[in-house]
Amino acid sequence: MVDTLDRRPAPVADQAEDETAEETPRGFVPSWLITTGSVVLALAIWQLCAPLINPFFGTYPTAILAAFWKLVGTGKLAGALADSLRPFAAGFALAILAGIPLGLLIGRFRVLEAAIGIYVTAGYAMPLVALVPLLVLWFGLGFEVKVVIISLMSVFPICINTWLGVTAVPKALIEVGKSFVAPDHVILRRIILPATLPYIMAGLRLSVGRAVVAMVVAEFFTSISGLGAIIQTSANNYDTATTFVPIIIIMLMAVSLNFLVGAIERWVAPWQAEIAGRDQQ
Amino acid sequence: MGEVDLVNVSKRFTLRVERKVHAIRALDRVSFSVHDGEIVALIGPSGCGKTTALRIAMGLETASAGKVMVDGREVKGCGHDRGMVFQFAELLPWLTALQNVMFGLEMKGLRGQQLRATATRYLELVGLSDSLNRRPHQLSGGMKQRVGIARALAIDPKVLLMDEPFGALDAQTRETMQAELLDIHARTKKTILFVTHDLDEAVLIADRIVVLNRGRVQEIMTVPLARPRPDPGLVRGLPEFAATRYRVWQALHHSGDTLH
Numbered sequence: 001m002v003d004t005l006d007r008r009p010a011p012v013a014d015q016a017e018d019e020t021a022e023e024t025p026r027g028f029v030p031s032w033l034i035t036t037g038s039v040v041l042a043l044a045i046w047q048l049c050a051p052l053i054n055p056f057f058g059t060y061p062t063a064i065l066a067a068f069w070k071l072v073g074t075g076k077l078a079g080a081l082a083d084s085l086r087p088f089a090a091g092f093a094l095a096i097l098a099g100i101p102l103g104l105l106i107g108r109f110r111v112l113e114a115a116i117g118i119y120v121t122a123g124y125a126m127p128l129v130a131l132v133p134l135l136v137l138w139f140g141l142g143f144e145v146k147v148v149i150i151s152l153m154s155v156f157p158i159c160i161n162t163w164l165g166v167t168a169v170p171k172a173l174i175e176v177g178k179s180f181v182a183p184d185h186v187i188l189r190r191i192i193l194p195a196t197l198p199y200i201m202a203g204l205r206l207s208v209g210r211a212v213v214a215m216v217v218a219e220f221f222t223s224i225s226g227l228g229a230i231i232q233t234s235a236n237n238y239d240t241a242t243t244f245v246p247i248i249i250i251m252l253m254a255v256s257l258n259f260l261v262g263a264i265e266r267w268v269a270p271w272q273a274e275i276a277g278r279d280q281q
Numbered sequence: 282m283g284e285v286d287l288v289n290v291s292k293r294f295t296l297r298v299e300r301k302v303h304a305i306r307a308l309d310r311v312s313f314s315v316h317d318g319e320i321v322a323l324i325g326p327s328g329c330g331k332t333t334a335l336r337i338a339m340g341l342e343t344a345s346a347g348k349v350m351v352d353g354r355e356v357k358g359c360g361h362d363r364g365m366v367f368q369f370a371e372l373l374p375w376l377t378a379l380q381n382v383m384f385g386l387e388m389k390g391l392r393g394q395q396l397r398a399t400a401t402r403y404l405e406l407v408g409l410s411d412s413l414n415r416r417p418h419q420l421s422g423g424m425k426q427r428v429g430i431a432r433a434l435a436i437d438p439k440v441l442l443m444d445e446p447f448g449a450l451d452a453q454t455r456e457t458m459q460a461e462l463l464d465i466h467a468r469t470k471k472t473i474l475f476v477t478h479d480l481d482e483a484v485l486i487a488d489r490i491v492v493l494n495r496g497r498v499q500e501i502m503t504v505p506l507a508r509p510r511p512d513p514g515l516v517r518g519l520p521e522f523a524a525t526r527y528r529v530w531q532a533l534h535h536s537g538d539t540l541h
Binding site: 170172173175176177178179180181182186190191194195269271274275 | 339340341359360361363364365367369371373374375384385388389416418419436
C-alpha cells in the first residue's frame, strides 16, 4: 500500500550538521612528528653517552648500526628474519583463527562460559616457558613446536578480549535482531561480531607483543634458529652490539605489527574511529 | 488486518536488594485491545509496567500468565507481524541508514533489487531520501528515530509497537516527529500501540488511551478528536484536546499515587 505514496523532501530543520574537514588549529604538531622527535632525541642522548659505555657491558646506536650492516652483508640477517617470521605468522594466524570464534562462543553461551571459561582464564596465566620441554617431547624441535608455542602464548589475550567484548554488547542491539526474528547464528555474525570488533582488535594488539616474545622463547629453547640464534651466539661471544641488532628488529617488528592492526581496525571498523572522534588525528 | 488483544496479562519477577528477595508484580491481569488501524497510547507513571506490556506484546519478554493475541493468533516470541520501534532507535552503528532498514527486510527473506528498493521507499516515506548512506552517528536524534520507524514499517507488520519513541528527543523535534507519525499513520493505516509518559503526546496521537498504574489498567479513555489530524498545532488548541488532557491528568493523579 505504500507503493502509491509520493516521495517527500527531507525536512531541513532536522538535518544533522554536514561534516566538513576540521580546520587544523595553529601550532598543531602532528602525532607522527612528535613520535619521530622523541625517538631522535632518545637516540641522540644514547649516542652522546657512547664514550662512557664499555663495549663489553653495553652498546650505543652507531655500534649497533655497524653490526647491522655487517650482518646484512653476510646475508645472515635476512635468512634469520625469514626463519623467525615463518613460525610467527603461522602461530599468530592459528591464534586468531582459534581465539576469535572461541571468545565469541564463550561470551554468547552461558553454558560454554561456565564450562570452558575457566580454562581460558587459567591458560592466560600459564607459565609457558616451564612447559616448553614437554611441548618439545610432543611436537619435536622444528617448525611445529615453534608454531604451537607462539599460538599458545597469543591465543588467550585474543580469546579473553573477544569474550569480554561479547559480554559488553548492548542488550538492546541483540533485541533488535530478535525483534526482526534473526536466527542465533545471524545475531552472532551480523550483530555481536561487528559490535565486538574494537575489543577483538585490542586483543590482537595485546597478543602481538606476547607472540613476539614467544617467538624468541621458542628459538631459545627448541632448535636454535632465526633471530634468537643471532642473539644467543653473539651474547656468548660478548658481542653486545650484534646482540642488540635482532633485539631492536624484534621491537620494531612489534611496533609495526601494532600499527598494522590499527590500520586493519580502521579498515574493517571505520565507524569506531568516527564515533570515538579520533579520525581527525 | 491488525488487531491486538492483551488478555489478562500478568508479569511477576523477583528483585534481590541486599539479601532480601522482593516479588515484583509488574503487570496484574492487564486486558485491553487495539483495533485494526487504531492508535492506542499506553500511559502511566514510570515503573507502572507500560514498557513491560509492550515488550510482552513484541515477544521480547514472556508473560507469567495471560496471553497476547494478534489477529486471533497467540503471540509466541517475536514475529514479522509486529514491528518494534525502540526508545533510543537502536540502529546498528556499523550500518548506513539504508543498510539498517535492509537488515530487517533481509530477516524477512527479501533479496536483491526488491530489498534495496523497498528499504529506499520506506526511508523516503520518513523523509530521509537524502541521507540513505549516512551512518547513525552522522544522523541527528530525530533522524535516527525516523530510520527506526522506517526499519519497523518496512517489514509491513500488522502492528507497530513503539516504546517511548520520542522521549529522548528535544521538544521541537518531538513535535515534528509527532506530526510525522500522524501523517505516516494517515498514509499507512497501521495499527499502533504506543508507550509514552507524555500526556500531550498521548492525547494528540491516540484514538484511545490506556492508563496503567502499578501494573493494572486503571482506565481506558476514548479521545474525541477526529482523524486525520493534519495540523497538530490546531488540534492542541481545540477545547476537546484540553478536556481530554485534563481527564487523563486526573486519572493519573487520582490513583492514590502521585505522578513522578
